[in-house]
Amino acid sequence: RVSQSMRTLMNDSRPERGDLKLPLDIVLTSSRRHLLSHGIDSGPVLSDWLAETVAGDVFFQQQPLVILREYAGLRVEETGLLSPSEPGICQLGALWRESLPSRLAPGERAVPAQALALMESDGKPFIDPWVNAYGLEPWLTRLFDTLILPVWHLLARHGIALEAHGQNLLLVHRDGWPQWLAARDFHESVEYVENFLATPDAAPAFRRQARYADARPNEYYWMDSVEALRELVMDTLFVFQLSELAALCETHYRLPEPRFWKLVHACLARYAGGGHCDPARLRALGYRAPMVQVESLLRKKLCGVQPEYHHRVFNPLSEIARKEA
Template identity: 35%
Template structure:
């Protein structure tokens, strides 16, 4: 195989060797105008929806479809106009970025410019200064997505033949709401090429030997972190480990092996850990043998060998305005929560008969910031952490395939890398639009509402945290993932409180910086809204809008089907009647996070928005109580 030859198999889609990243070529800039419109349009639609900007709206004379709207507003000295939709789903606003137009006050048209838009925005939003960091995130999103759009290497693949892990590289649209959807602050363009999921470049992780008193590790019953690490690291790393043990005169049980992302090692760790590296207390053991490709979340890596687990690593970059480190307490809690959830599912007839799949976080290891001097707390906190997650391939029968849920609302790309037809079109043609939609809603909704109603557990199951399992495009069930900081519950309202997990507490400094980062609460509404925000508002909401725009499937029909799935579950399981009132999914409104307002105005007070519930019209009746 030549150095530039690709591996084109259903299971993998990676380069065998890295080549120069596509940012020197002039061809990259042909995508710039389209991406700049998307960044501005995506920011604008959040500002409109989150009530930051005032606007006028009128029916779009060029589009007779329900909800088609022309939005107009004045920012600074310019007038902006864009076509879009006032959606039935949560009254969301979606804009057609290609239609964005801007004029001076005198009426002369101008070219679209992110820099001018931000200047106009700052002149308009006078009650707060727009942070330079936010502007940089937007600019970096524009640059990184332009670079990504120039990568057409996998556009020749038949996406429906790809395995789930390869589809993580194929689907490149990223977050459809957050304006900083691809900022990846900390990555240079070369880093983006090496470690961005769109480019599917293979990578090997590095390994550190850390004295046990400086680390914290844990695993589900029957597994040991040390055994997991030894299996993944390979012979070369183990040979260096033996020399380290001999030099330090210690046993293997005295040491924790921790994998680190190569970018993290080079950019965030050497200058932090140099005292321990220089003294030999912590040893760099080099590159491991296992080969990975990055998934959509970037810090989660998929192994090329399907018998191995996924590996989630601390990464000190910022994407969608969140720093992607891994806090020690969340790494520790991953296996604890996994064991608890899998115990609930395994002992539940509904869950077992429906084939619920939880991609368990079976082991984790991290530096313990408490073991270092207090002056080094911030530089150590969250910088070294790893979570091993079960591989989806272990749960599929020979006829089943899998696809990320958020990929269902994306497009197949042509040879130039531009979107052409919806990914799900062949499946809808085969099974019929409503038949297929009804089945998707059923299999994806069932585990979310069952864990909420039958157990009292809210799940942060947005489109990236759900994997749809199918046979020839027919959805059969879903797999849920990302539990270390992706569940919420009230112990008093659990169906089986005696099984409640004994979690590693949230450090006070972490809680002070991120008020939304908590697992346990006394507020049952917060538990309900946790599931509703992630699953109904984000995952299903995006799907409902996509189906309406590209297949003509009416949004009210989508939500009536969803409501009927919930009501049928409630009729079939009357034993949970009290919980149906407690966790009232049919409430008129839910609270969801206002992502852009939070970025603009900070976390001094919660940035949330009450949104109308599209299922409220189909409520079965009864009072909400708990």
Template identity: 30%
Template sequence: MKKDSYWAQANRKTLAKSLSELCYEQALSAEQESEESYIVRLKSGVNYQFNGIPTIWDWLLIDGETIQRCQGAEKLIANDVAQFFIDAAEDLKIAASTLGGLLHELANTLVADVALLEKREAFSAEDLAQFTDEQLQCFLDGHPKAMINKGRIGWGAQEFRTYATEAGEGVRFLWLAVRQEMTVNGHSERWNWQQLLKESLSADQIQLMEDACQEKKVNWQEFIPLPVHPWQWQHHISQHYAQQLSRGDIVLLGQFGDHYLPQVSLRTFSNVPRPQSLHVKLPLTVLNTSCYRGIPGKYMQCGPSLSQWMQEICVKDCELSGRGTGILQEVAGLHVPHLHHEQVKGTPYRYREMLGATWRQSPASHCLEGERHLLMAALLQKDSSGRSVIAALIRSSGLSVEKWLEYLFDATVVPLYHLLCRYGVGLVAHSQNLTLVLKGDRVARVLLKDFQGDLRLSQGEFPERSDIPQAAMDVLDQLPPNYIIHDLFTGHFVTVLRYLSSQLMLELDFPESKFYGVLASVLRDYQKNITENSPKMAERFQVFDIFRPHIERVCINRVRLSHGWGDSAERPVPIVGGDLENPLWLSEQKPEKKESKLNTVSSTEI
């Protein structure tokens, strides 16, 4: 396949996704012309016509190969997603400066997508399904809900080739010594800073670092070791922290240690030669998928104790321990506040998140013999013929689709719902926050991670969480139950299951009504079993009513279009559109009530 056809393919794929998500978020409207034909009419006078299949989510699956750009009597195959955004700018209420930022991020995303299309060409879905988790993350498309998900503004072509996830290249960190009083830090009682060094450096490398410390008069009684990404050092730290460097409060020791592979999240790294070693999460001040990829300092002191508390819950709670639910614990965190930006109220958040690190347990360290781990995002990945990893796993497992899904839902959705109802803990469980542990190509259990900003608490009386660390209570958001339930509805159902159910409908002819019927059955069984032993949980199920008829439509792409690409003091917050019919509620209705009302509908690519 020639390079230009990859470019056209990447454009069609992104155009289909963009049309789909913008209609779903009600920024555009798709009118049905015939059984499978739809049209989006724009104020610019340009229309986009395509074939699509309606889904249970008031959302269209668009066939990217059928999209045509219609202007007057002229109809052309649509291979230019940038032109679409120009055509739709008035409808989307995009200011010229915002459109410029969007096109910048779009160009970067398309280049990255072309690299992925080329890279995956030689592999079938069955091949991808058998890759190790670390290998497979270098082949993944990224968040399906975000129209433009590989923008990485701040990087050029060289950085894409060297540091991007799809490049599949390992990176060695630079190491700094930071004077202790300059940091905000915390670590588990089971770990200290010297032990953390051993997770990244061999004995020989540690000796080389010690030699550098002696030469530069660094002693570990006064300093703390901190890894930094080479790009972050060159483009931000060496300039922004020049004052601390000149004073000797921060000392550059050099480049040491193992090679680390960037995961699909871009800023989390796995150890290449020693997969069981701790993962390292580092700030990268690039704008990617709606925000800068920094690390907020406010979670550093509570992260280890919060994740330890979560792990203790998973051990002592029979619903969680019986399902093998585990936590990828954040064992240490370190943040170096900027001397000047920290004093400026309202300074752009990216300046407050430039230097720090989080150390987190690796999934490999949790796997037993005969088990392997896989990021849940991998289930959504398709090969060049449109066949998915989830379907490949179902086929190779020897299980029926229903049985395979029962294992999946019992291992993932039930623990998330249980944490919500028993403890008032909401996790934004998108597909990159959940690691599946597989046994025989079926899901055996789940490992949860990423509590920095993706864990929130429900307001109300929850005596079961009375022992949560005070440091966590001081920084975690506490919101009403009807907000927190969206960490499950929107963070998981809409962001993950919406795409899985539609893919199985297309590829395995498995109806979405059956998909959500299986989920409803698993959740009802859980509710029935737990209320027999804990009758008070029935009240919690009413508070967190997962079977209510309607749920709010939370929109992330519209927020980016309205906020633009300028700096802000806080990260963007999603907005709410019109209500959706809840697929769980629909699955329990009589057949005549299950029919979706999709006159003007919404829309990912077939």
């Protein structure tokens, strides 16, 4: 059966078996939902690298991050078969990925992170039973620790950025109380800067492969600036996820948006003060800058001439940090 990501199928009769990701030649939001040929080959390599990085860091025992690995890929040679006009795009192929049900313990349930800001048909927020059970601010504090810190630590300590939007992150909970985080979809959604990696020798040796021999920075997985990593994480996690949740909390629970972001800031401040990462690496991310760059998804969908469009938005974490300085 199809998942909410449309091109990923889940095994209905044996949910513990792997998910199957297939190419679709459609545009959803601002992206074509095909599979890139290089991603089918590189997805398992990236998955193993991420899984090994997480397994070797004791921080992830405190704030768990489960990597749902893309463990196999199949790509049909299309030359002479389909006469493809875009040889870098795979039209006949698949990726297999570990399923989330195979990782759940008894009593654990999971939701895509994008569900947290959604409304039910009765006009109540999806999270309403959880907020009523635990209280809004205690629940948000626990949510931020569970949702933000694993992604943030992977970026700040290890130099690896995930495209952490609400479809790629899965929140595991017990009766609504957040427990741990699962991440998926790495074949197109991982970025790093080589000289910002904590252990560069452990990174995949893409540049030694013929496919990537002539590739430039910002074309595949390796970027030319740390700001690109900060943008990917803050854009997807803070702008496209948490800003929606902030608006919902203000509208339905009368939590002022500045208070919401103060809780986010407190989460990041606890991390910064916990000795988990060199302060210089946190400063290099520039996450307290007054303005941050984000991707212009609607403009990309309407215009579609350039690969990406960007604009700058006000950063609420900057104002909080300035007042506390």
